[in-house]
Amino acid sequence: MxxxxxxxxxxxxxxxxxxxxxxxxxxxxxxxxxxxxxxxxxxxxxxxxxxxxxxxxxxxxxxxxxxxxxxxxxxxxxxxxxxxxxxHGGKLTGRLRINGSEAAIRLLLQRVVPAFLARYDGVELDLVAEGKLVDIVEQGFDAGVRLRETVPKDMVAMPVGESMRFLAVASPGYLEGKPAPFTPDELAQHDCIRQRLPSGKLYRWEFQKNGQEIAVNVSGALTLDNSQLMVEAAADGLGIAYVPEPYAQPYLQNGTLLTVLEEWCPKISGLHLYYPNNRHVPPCLRAFIDLMRELGASNK
Structure with a gap:
């Protein structure tokens, strides 16, 4: 044989x-x-x-x-x-595949990728941005980047950047002539731009203040599955959106959007890079992690 x-x-x-x-x-x-x-x-x-x-x-x-x-x-x-x-023989080579949300991949492109490609020009970096949460092992990825609360418990996870908030935002035009909500319950009196999760379920807006936690099934005529589109719809006066702060920040800075219920929007654990706990860490991924720490992109 x-x-x-x-x-x-x-x-x-x-x-x-x-x-x-x-x-x-x-x-x-x-x-x-x-x-x-x-x-x-x-x-x-x-x-x-x-x-x-x-x-x-x-x-x-x-x-x-x-x-x-x-x-x-x-x-x-x-x-x-x-x-x-x-x-050990010289230049690091290979391919590194990372899956993440659009916001996560954008953050890596801003903070880590340019320096990584400049330092390790023999490594092919394959970044996949998609809305749904995937099994990174089953799909052949070395690592993923998601919000900490969505990372599987059997994974090693390290923060990418700082903690973050979800913010409720609306345009000045939408708020003109109607009282802004002061409590999450008052969202029932407003048009809300709902979010459909990759699982197909509608996202319940989660708020917290002084130890009190509230999850609201908001109502509204418009439902979207993309945070950027939700921000743009809110800026166009179509209702109140509840989105990650990085998406809303440019619109808040130029006055196109205003925050509502801000004291009900505490910081949460932000994006984390994660990878399997029961496998060796490939050299390309180890180099990426080390560079993240060197650049301060991870505070772990």
Missing amino acids: SQPTLTDLKAFRAVAEHQSFRRAADLLGVSRSSLSHTLRSLERRLGTRLLHRTTRSVSVTESGERLLLRLGPLLGELDTLLEEAAS
């Missing part, structure tokens, strides 16, 4: 971990047909079936589970050794 190659074993690990030929093929940079051929050849060489395949799903067989249990740590250690050897 000919011995499987390192490429064969990494291909199996990718498919087994992601349970998808499409995702594994994208991660490895090969076609799905080529990857399928590689796995079938591996199974023939080992004389056992490693994967259950249907038209809709992929799962690991009992033999595949046993192989993956031993293979995962071995390949992880080998990856680490090769990456460390490459970094």
Whole structure:
């Protein structure tokens, strides 16, 4: 029996971990047909079936589970050794994939990315901005950036920048001739621009003052799923929006928007970069984290 190659074993690990030929093929940079051929050849060489395949799903067989249990740590250690050897040999190379919200990626572009690319010109930086929260391991990302409250509990998380607030904002034109709300309950008397979350649910506006916490299901004729669009709609006089402060700040500075209920809008834990706790940290991600700390982008 000919011995499987390192490429064969990494291909199996990718498919087994992601349970998808499409995702594994994208991660490895090969076609799905080529990857399928590689796995079938591996199974023939080992004389056992490693994967259950249907038209809709992929799962690991009992033999595949046993192989993956031993293979995962071995390949992880080998990856680490090769990456460390490459970094000690000179220039850091590789690819770093980070997923985050639009606001999170924008913050990285402002605070870290220019210096990182200038220092590590051998690293390919792949940043993906999307509204929905994804499983970064399943989707093949090295790290993610989200609000701390949305980071999975089994992840290592470090702050990116300072704490932040959500602010209720409205245009002077909208507030003209009508009393501004002084308590969250008074939002029922106003047109509110509601937010639909990636899950499809409507976001309940959460306020806090002197230890009192209130969550309000606001009403309004307009619902959006993008903070920037919500800010623009509020600036156009379409109602009150509740958005992260960085989105509203330029409009507050030029007077296009005004805050309401500001004393009910305390600071919360802001954006955090997070990554798996049970895996080695790739050199490219470690360099990114170290630079964040060096630049003061993280106060951890």
